[in-house]
Amino acid sequence: MKETNDGRPExxxxxxxxxxxxxxxxxxxxxxxxxxxxxxxxxxxxxxxVAAQINAAAGTERITFLPGDLADLDALRQRAARLQEEEGGIDVLVNNGGIDTIGELDGITLHEFQDTQTINSSAAFVLSQVLSAGMRQLGGGQIVNIMSIILSGGWNARVPYAMSKGSLLGLTRALARELGPYNIRVNAVSPGAIPTNMERKFWTDSREELDRFILDKQALKFRATPQDVADAVFFLVSDQSRFITGHELHVNGGWYMG
Known part of the structure; x- marks a missing residue:
């Protein structure tokens, strides 16, 4: 087994x-x-x-790009099983991939609805099912599901997306209970409004109006960055959170205090 510089297994x-x-x-x-x-x-x-850029910045080859489509669950299952076999198990799974479906209820097609559930939540189930088997053999592991502030309500035209994120909350809690005896911790991170390319669809020439709307909702009056979410994920997969499981960690500047 490959080790890090301080002698710990990678x-x-x-x-x-x-x-x-x-x-x-x-x-x-x-x-x-x-x-x-x-x-x-x-x-x-x-x-x-992106993987090449990260490797170059890190001065190492720790990132490997693994192409695939979350919408194809059978292929995803096979790919995950192959990766697990080749690598001798995966310690950490972060279910972050997803699509943001927008549309009024009567305008959403069945295909759009099913695609949203498949990509945003069913894929997370498949990967958790496959990779948790290897985590048991390793003596433990961590799964983090990326949710959304959208689940708290308050938005129109987001039913499929909110429903898929609600499924992730149920998955998080049920898996945490079932996998806990195997030292596998399962948690969720629920980001607020994070400036990424996905956010661009909500503004055209200027994002000032969107910024004002978001800051009005937040208790903290500054915009977050993707690093704020990454730091939360890292906390939940690290030993610093070794006694935390089944938890939804809100990273939204106090927007949602439920």
Whole structure:
């Protein structure tokens, strides 16, 4: 088993949606902390370039781009099983990949609805099911599901997306209970409004109006960055949170205090 510079076994993690704004920050943070990172994203994504950039900055080859589509659950299961066999198990799974479906209830097609559930939540179930088997053999592991402030309500035209994130909350709590005896911790991070490319669809020429809306909702009067979410993920996979499981960690500047 490969070891880090301080003699500890090198931990391996899979991050879905790894080439996006949040995913890149999560992959970078884990890489810099000494993890071997498998960055999963669509074949057409900039994943290969992003992985190369992180490796260059880190001066190492800890990031590997793993192309694939979360919408194809059978292929995803096979890919995860192959990765687990080749690597001797995966210590950390971050279910970050997803799509943000927007539309009024009567305008959403069944295909759009099903795609949202498959990519945002069913894929997380498949990966958790496959990779937790290896975590048991390793003596433990961590799973982190990325949720959203959208689940707290207050928005129109977001039913499929909110429903998929609600499924992740149920998955988090149920898995935490079932996998706890195997020293596998399962938690969720629920980000607020984080400036990424995904946010661009909510503004055109200027984001000032959007910023004002967000800051009015938040208790903290500054915009977050993807690094704020990555830091929360790192906390939940580190030994510093060894007695935390089944928890939804809100990273939204006090927007939601439920």
């Amino acid at each position: 931990k391996k993690c899979l991050v879905t949606g790894g080439a996006g704004g949040l995913g890149t920050a999560i992959c970078t943070t884990l890489c810099m902390a000494g993890y071997r990172v498998f960055m999963h994203d669509l074949p057409a994504s900039p994943g290969a370039e």
